Amino acid sequence: MKRRHFLMAAGLASALPPLARAAAPALMLADVYRPGMPLEGYWVSEKYDGVRGYWDGKQLWTRGGTRVAAPAWFTAPLPAVPLDGELWAGRGRFELATSTVRSQIPNDTAWREIRFMVFDLPAQPGDFDARLAALRKLLPITAAPWVVPVAQQRATTHEALQALLNKTVKLGGEGLMLHRGGAPYRGERNADLLKVKPYDDAEARVVGHTAGQGRHASHLGALVVETPEGRRFKLGGGFTDAQRRDPPPVGTWVTYRYNGTNPSGLPRFARFMRVRSEPGI
Incomplete structure (x- = not known):
């Protein structure tokens, strides 16, 4: 050895x-869903397995406060409002996402494989229902197909949630996320945001x-x-x-x-x- x-x-x-760092952004962090927890009022979406990305309106950051050296073409079309999402390279491609995002010399070819999956607007007033409505008006951007609003649907029952989880995992996904519709954006870990995984x-x-x-x-x-x-x-x-x-x-x-x-x-x-x-x- x-x-x-x-x-x-x-x-x-x-x-x-x-790497070059600043103060970590105050992002909402997920708790864990357990069977029996009430689902009323929640939205459900896929959990994208990549690197948490925060756009502050001018610059792209990771959750820990590391500046992301994305190519200019990737960030130029982004709106001048904060976006919270995941820098994702596709199902089963976590290593590509992390290596691409962490590199301080952007690899243009690798960045062509990255999607910014946006699921929230941290600075938008109102609860998640209102923020989601605003997000759907803001995105997608025709000139930037790599910036994708995360698809959300209403959660119903535990059985339906489990069936969707099984389907997502079978297709190569990591799991699901639950956002409580009536929740404000709070930069802390709380049950307004829940991750649903098979383990x-x-x-x-x-x-x-x-x-x-x-x-x-x-x-x-x-x-x-x-x-x-x-x-x-x-x-x-x-x-x-x-x-x-x-x-x-x-x-x-x-x-x-x-x-x-x-x-x-x-x-x-x-x-x-x-x-x-x-x-x-």
């Missing part, structure tokens, strides 16, 4: 140099590495991760051989999936899913 990997396995590697997932920051054993000797055994609440645990499953040879460095945010929690509050059967450039939606 290369020296850098020995340092990483010992938890001594530093995080990658940060639990969450994000944590890598704080160390443990060495593998057996056929994984000299490679990664597990990531030591820390949740935003300060809980630490190990992620030992879900990695490819390539990821074990070159694991995510300390400081990286990763997404993991799990099946409920133990009495201690730690996730059960947690498995690595992928690297995230920063905490997601």
